[in-house]
Amino acid sequence: MTALRACLFWAASLASAAALAQPGSQPATEPVTQPASAPTTTRAASTPTTTTPTTTTTTTQAAKEKDRFLAVINGRVHTVTGPVLDRATVLSKNGIIAAIGPEVVLPPECEVVDAAGLEVYPGLIAALAGGIHGATNPQDTSNVYGLNMLVALAGGITTALAGNDVAKLTFGTVEDMVVKPAAYVSLSYSTYKPLERAQLRADLERVRTYLRELQKYEREKATKKDAKPPDKDWIKDKFENYRKLLTHEAIAATGAQSTHELREIADLASTYDFTVVVRGAYEGWTVAPILGRAGVRAVISPREKHEPDEQANRPTGSTIENAHLLRDAGVTLAIVPQTATITLWGLAGRDLLQLNLEAAFAVRGGLSGADALRAITIDAARVLGVDDRVGSLEVGKDADIVVCDGDLLHYMTLVRYTIVNGRVAYDKAKESLYAHIRPTGQREVPQFDDQWPRRLEWPGEITTEARRHGGDER
Amino acid sequence: MKAATTIVAAGAASAGVAQVLALLFVGSSVLAGEPPQADERFTVIQAGRIITNVGQEIRDGVIVLAGGTIRNVGTGIEYPVNAKVIDARDRTVMPGLIDPNTRYGLPAYQRTEVHGDWSAASEYFPAPDEYDDVLDAGYTALALVPAGKGIPGRAIVVRTAGPADKRVLLSPAYLRVTPDKRVFRAALERAQKEIEKVDKAREEFEKKQQEQKPPAQPVSQPGTQPAFRPPPIDAPHQVLVDLIQKKADVFALLELNNASDYVQMRDVLQKFDIAHHFLARNGRESDLGYVVAKLGEEKAKIILQPVISRVPASAERIHLVRMFAQAGCEVSLTPVNDSPREFKEMLGRVANLVREGWSREEALKAVTLNPARLLGLDQRFGTIEQGKEADLIFLDGDALDPRARVREVMIGGEIVHRAEVPDP
Numbered sequence: 001m002t003a004l005r006a007c008l009f010w011a012a013s014l015a016s017a018a019a020l021a022q023p024g025s026q027p028a029t030e031p032v033t034q035p036a037s038a039p040t041t042t043r044a045a046s047t048p049t050t051t052t053p054t055t056t057t058t059t060t061q062a063a064k065e066k067d068r069f070l071a072v073i074n075g076r077v078h079t080v081t082g083p084v085l086d087r088a089t090v091l092s093k094n095g096i097i098a099a100i101g102p103e104v105v106l107p108p109e110c111e112v113v114d115a116a117g118l119e120v121y122p123g124l125i126a127a128l129a130g131g132i133h134g135a136t137n138p139q140d141t142s143n144v145y146g147l148n149m150l151v152a153l154a155g156g157i158t159t160a161l162a163g164n165d166v167a168k169l170t171f172g173t174v175e176d177m178v179v180k181p182a183a184y185v186s187l188s189y190s191t192y193k194p195l196e197r198a199q200l201r202a203d204l205e206r207v208r209t210y211l212r213e214l215q216k217y218e219r220e221k222a223t224k225k226d227a228k229p230p231d232k233d234w235i236k237d238k239f240e241n242y243r244k245l246l247t248h249e250a251i252a253a254t255g256a257q258s259t260h261e262l263r264e265i266a267d268l269a270s271t272y273d274f275t276v277v278v279r280g281a282y283e284g285w286t287v288a289p290i291l292g293r294a295g296v297r298a299v300i301s302p303r304e305k306h307e308p309d310e311q312a313n314r315p316t317g318s319t320i321e322n323a324h325l326l327r328d329a330g331v332t333l334a335i336v337p338q339t340a341t342i343t344l345w346g347l348a349g350r351d352l353l354q355l356n357l358e359a360a361f362a363v364r365g366g367l368s369g370a371d372a373l374r375a376i377t378i379d380a381a382r383v384l385g386v387d388d389r390v391g392s393l394e395v396g397k398d399a400d401i402v403v404c405d406g407d408l409l410h411y412m413t414l415v416r417y418t419i420v421n422g423r424v425a426y427d428k429a430k431e432s433l434y435a436h437i438r439p440t441g442q443r444e445v446p447q448f449d450d451q452w453p454r455r456l457e458w459p460g461e462i463t464t465e466a467r468r469h470g471g472d473e474r
Numbered sequence: 475m476k477a478a479t480t481i482v483a484a485g486a487a488s489a490g491v492a493q494v495l496a497l498l499f500v501g502s503s504v505l506a507g508e509p510p511q512a513d514e515r516f517t518v519i520q521a522g523r524i525i526t527n528v529g530q531e532i533r534d535g536v537i538v539l540a541g542g543t544i545r546n547v548g549t550g551i552e553y554p555v556n557a558k559v560i561d562a563r564d565r566t567v568m569p570g571l572i573d574p575n576t577r578y579g580l581p582a583y584q585r586t587e588v589h590g591d592w593s594a595a596s597e598y599f600p601a602p603d604e605y606d607d608v609l610d611a612g613y614t615a616l617a618l619v620p621a622g623k624g625i626p627g628r629a630i631v632v633r634t635a636g637p638a639d640k641r642v643l644l645s646p647a648y649l650r651v652t653p654d655k656r657v658f659r660a661a662l663e664r665a666q667k668e669i670e671k672v673d674k675a676r677e678e679f680e681k682k683q684q685e686q687k688p689p690a691q692p693v694s695q696p697g698t699q700p701a702f703r704p705p706p707i708d709a710p711h712q713v714l715v716d717l718i719q720k721k722a723d724v725f726a727l728l729e730l731n732n733a734s735d736y737v738q739m740r741d742v743l744q745k746f747d748i749a750h751h752f753l754a755r756n757g758r759e760s761d762l763g764y765v766v767a768k769l770g771e772e773k774a775k776i777i778l779q780p781v782i783s784r785v786p787a788s789a790e791r792i793h794l795v796r797m798f799a800q801a802g803c804e805v806s807l808t809p810v811n812d813s814p815r816e817f818k819e820m821l822g823r824v825a826n827l828v829r830e831g832w833s834r835e836e837a838l839k840a841v842t843l844n845p846a847r848l849l850g851l852d853q854r855f856g857t858i859e860q861g862k863e864a865d866l867i868f869l870d871g872d873a874l875d876p877r878a879r880v881r882e883v884m885i886g887g888e889i890v891h892r893a894e895v896p897d898p
Contacts, residue, residue: 137656139741140655140656140659140738141655141656142734143732143734144733144734144737144738145732145733145734145737145761145764145765146732146734147761147786147787172737172764173737174737174738174741432785432787432788432790433787
């Protein structure tokens with residue numbers, strides 16, 4: 001039906017094709033529904049360093065060739081930053097979302113993914129990951145046909161931290177893989193290393209003094225003739241990183257688990273006014289308001305378990321409510337599993353194969369479903385500093401889309417299609433991983449005769465015994 | 475019957491089957507009734523079966539050789555009565571096998587980074603019986619590659635036997651490039667800088683010449699004009715400069731360990747258009763199926779291993795060799811590793827590929843003609859037809875019959891090796 005309408009309307013809307021070409025702009029003729037929160041809101045919140053050079057080049061390169069369209073139609077679209085749209089279309093042009101809404105007109109020669117009866121989400125984001133891409137320079141070292149990347153895509157992940165870069169899971173190509181190189185300035189502020197702590201404070205103080213002098217000079221240079229800019233030769237290497245931190249051009253990342261570690265780093269961040277991402281933070285719930293006020297962002301695993309310290313006269317240890325309490329205090333959360341890698345041999349369900357289920361555990365701890373979803377999409381993108389490009393379905397953002405057969409946080413849900421940069425990177429039916437599991441997409445588990453508890457053909461008396469204990473009520 | 479007695483070099487008297495005399499060669503001794511001496515200039519192989527690699531197989535045919543080169547092939551062919559005749563009527567004759575990529579017999583010497591000025595020639599000191607096992611397996615030529623990571627150097631192509639002065643066929647041959655994208659790209663970028671350096675020097679030189687030369691002066695003597703002397707190019711990168719400038723008769727052999735390596739290498743090749751072929755390590759488990767269509771599209775020449783692979787993380791078996799061939803690639807085969815056993819298993823493995831569904835003709839070409847074409851030696855080797863050199867093997871059955879084995883190896887028209895076959 002949509003396709004037919006598309007054909008009818010296409011001729012009329014040719015004039016609007018030019019408008020479609022620019023990411024972020026809306027075609028004037030079609031009644032396209034825009035998510036409630038405009039992308040600009042998100043952009044303002046993001047750090048100024050997150051430029052989009054890759055996107056710009058791609059768009060210009062592709063413009064010379066043929067435009068590449070892909071549309072996900074008829075799905076229930078969860079925009080995350082906006083409303084949930086029933087039977088809506090997400091149209092991607094050259095890897096950028098060009099239109100979202102129930103009445104989007106499809107261009108001719110548009111690849112169509114029919115998501116009728118399926119749920120459409122933005123691609124999931126792993127704020128901590130290993131083994132999906134190569135460790136350094138992911139565009140050069142990644143195995144783009146690797147099994148790890150494939151199973152991560154099957155888990156709905158489209159963007160992940162690779163070393164210190166943020167990279168897409170562009171299966172089969174290295175085009176537009178890196179979203180943001182050098183995502184973090186790594187800080188070491190461990191209480192076990194007092195000298196390092198003192199050095200870091202001294203360095204930050206030095207850079208802050210320099211910045212104040214620079215401000216003073218900028219203020220005075222118009223009026224005072226003998227005003228001199230402060231010496232800036234030493235602003236390089238780590239000092240350049242610290243300068244970027246203090247001017248909000250970069251985000252800091254550090255591991256901080258316990259109450260005092262978190263309190264210390266929050267104190268440092270609010271003293272020098274920079275944004276810091278803490279990883280771990282299992283005792284975050286004990287200092288949640290402090291972290292919230294300091295603008296600390298956290299990467300946590302809801303299922304992480306640590307016994308409370310019985311000798312401490314304060315709340316200690318982990319709790320499944322951690323995510324919920326941190327979120328309520330205003331901390332931007334990213335949820336990752338305890339083993340933030342792809343392990344095909346370890347404990348099942350504790351690695352990046354089930355990122356969505358890790359978020360579901362936060363829901364068990366009191367976090368709302370919407371916030372849990374945010375913690376693996378837009379908020380995870382914000383933690384990585386790439387929320388201007390990925391993390392939600394909005395016009396002008398990258399077309400990273402997950403189509404799955406149910407609520408993303410439900411344990412039965414399987415990903416049908418994962419779309420990265422407007423290309424289908426994973427199709428459940430075509431890959432041998434999960435193609436055999438519920439191939440028609442039915443949610444009810446088929447009741448096999450020999451399902452657990454297994455009813456075998458026991459001889460004589462044992463059969464009676466087994467039936468007494470076994471669930472033969474079915 | 476022993477091997478040595480099966481094939482006899484016989485005079486015209488014993489080879490009385492085809493006594494068609496070319497007038498030119500009727501010597502006076504024949505007229506005088508004396509037993510004629512064998513004419514060493516011509517050798518005739520009477521073969522039970524000839525796999526020519528061009529067109530149909532020939533049964534009960536004749537191959538006429540002169541000076542180590544094939545003069546004629548077919549049935550009912552005239553040849554001089556006093557030619558040296560090799561009776562191979564119970565043999566299948568086919569072109570010798572060629573391995574386009576091996577380190578057989580070379581020492582384990584590893585290099586890293588870029589060494590475009592090196593080649594396997596510096597490691598090639600064959601012992602007299604070095605290649606006996608390879609000859610037993612039917613190989614008449616090998617491309618020996620340097621070992622290491624990055625760009626370890628260039629290959630050489632050698633015959634496995636024959637006179638010492640005719641052993642080395644190509645030196646140096648192709649450039650070996652291992653799947654290290656960053657080294658490969660950095661090497662090409664460096665070579666590009668070298669080219670720019672020379673161009674800049676030439677520009678400056680010409681500018682200087684213009685300035686020095688007063689415009690009023692008549693055309694100077696050609697002898698007195700100083701010639702431009704380009705600044706020296708970094709030796710390890712010279713071959714890469716040649717590749718970028720498409721100068722030399724050289725290509726890069728890009729190795730692929732998996733499908734992703736192809737994507738990564740192609741990313742580099744988008745910027746640097748250089749002559750290249752591929753070697754893909756399709757082991758027991760391989761994801762190369764992902765890039766079959768892409769490689770087929772560019773009609774790539776690709777070296778593969780003669781194995782049936784398995785799709786990673788599944789029990790699905792795939793005939794990658796056939797898939798590549800059917801997609802449009804020109805497939806050459808190389809033994810799975812450099813052990814003598816693998817060389818001897820080679821025809822058996824090829825037979826297995828045919829059994830699993832591949833054309834017999836293509837399979838045989840993949841070990842003879844296609845490697846020759848890849849190495850640029852197809853004018854000399856790879857088929858049995860007029861003008862080709864007589865590097866042939868004689869089998870006591872069909873090439874793909876598991877019971878058959880290579881019995882004699884001919885290089886440059888001479889039988890250089892006879893397999894020691896125990897009596898059944």
